[in-house]
Amino acid sequence: MKFKKKLLLAGLVLTMGIGTSGMAAPVNANPYGLVYQGAITQNVAGQVNIHPVHYNLNGLKIAANVYTPAGYDVNKKYPVIVVAHPNGGVKEQVAGLYAQRLAQLGYITIAADAAYQGASEGEPRHTDKPYFRTEDIHGMADFISTYPGVDKDRMGVLGICGGGGYTLNAAKSDKRFKAVATLSMFNSGEVRRNGYMNSQLDSIGERMKQASDARDKEITTGEVSISGNVDFDALTDESISKIPTDLYREGMIYYGRTHRHPNSTFAYTTSSLMELMSWDATDQIELIDQPLLLMAGSKADSLYMSKEAFDKATGTKDKELFLVDGATHIQTYYVPEYVDQFVNKLKEFYGKHL
DSSP states (O other), X not given: OHHHHHHXXXXXXXXXXXXXXXXXXXXXXXXXXXXXXXXXXXXOTTSOEEEEEEEEETTEEEEEEEEEOXXXXXXXXXXXXXXXXXXXXXXXXXXXXXXXXXXXXXXXXXXXXXTTSTTSOOSSTTOOOHHHHHHHHHHHHHHHTTSTTEEEEEEEEEEETHHHHXXXXXXXXXTTEEEEEEESOOOHHHHHHHOGGGTTGGGHHHHHHHHHHHHHHHHHHOXXXXXXOBOGGGOOHHHHHTOOSHHHHHXXXXXXXXXXXXXOOOOOBGGGHHHHTTOOTTTTGGGOOSOEEEEEETTOTTHHHHHHHHHHOOSOSOEEEEEETTOOTGGGGTOHHHHHXXXXXXXXXHHXXX
16 A cells, blocks of 8 residues: 555656646757757758758647758658657657657658647647547658658658557557557556556546536636646655656656756646546557557566557467566667667567558
């Protein structure tokens, strides 16, 4: 019971997220806002280049980065990968890292900020609903399919953390994706409903009532309830060390310190829980009939979600659960030796199917 209470607190703290209000963002010298190791600092002819773009999705302006491979020629045709970022993340963090690494392998890639989040439009801010996040992935496919040099018949998708769960949902119906991969897949519906590692099963009804009340308040008063913000500047090493799960403890450090970005926040509108808690990434997952690769760290305490999805994905004849030994959830985002192994696996997977 003591562990359960600590886990509940840890989940509350991280899902509150990195607030962008009242918090001084660190200076970022990268001209594109990128915060990952080895990020592009300038476009050089003959090398991988980055192209900030905007496009319309359901009336909202979406901010994205397109990466083109070395020697990119608009008169040639290239395979393409859509990359979906984690919950609370933005395109300048881990999604950008993997997009850049895949571009180095010869793919055109795109990473976009989710609608209502990051640099993309949408009000109320921090709305986090499965339909919108799934539409974000369809929207990236829409835009990139007409990008110069793209061979839309060789399109793959990579979803990271929460983006992985939404990628599974998108791939159920979007057969433009010929190969589907996830990294450290996080089933947002399951976690928002049951709590991380099933730590909140006894309060599902209470929390759904709170979400319903929050929606009622939005309608009647116009006031939007947010789950809360964590002031990362106020967190101490001691307080972080007491968080019992790797995902939340290391997430504090990754998002709050080492890879901090002013547009990144895990805060979400409380009313979003009405949709989140009644949704699950694995519902009708048997509709995925494309080749499927689920990747995770062997030490990740979130691994149970990738295993659940793997077992339920009975509609594809080609599926694999690939584990990198020793890696935790957050370490799959940035530790070079782990990232290299995942990229090598993606090279094999996409190379075979695209």
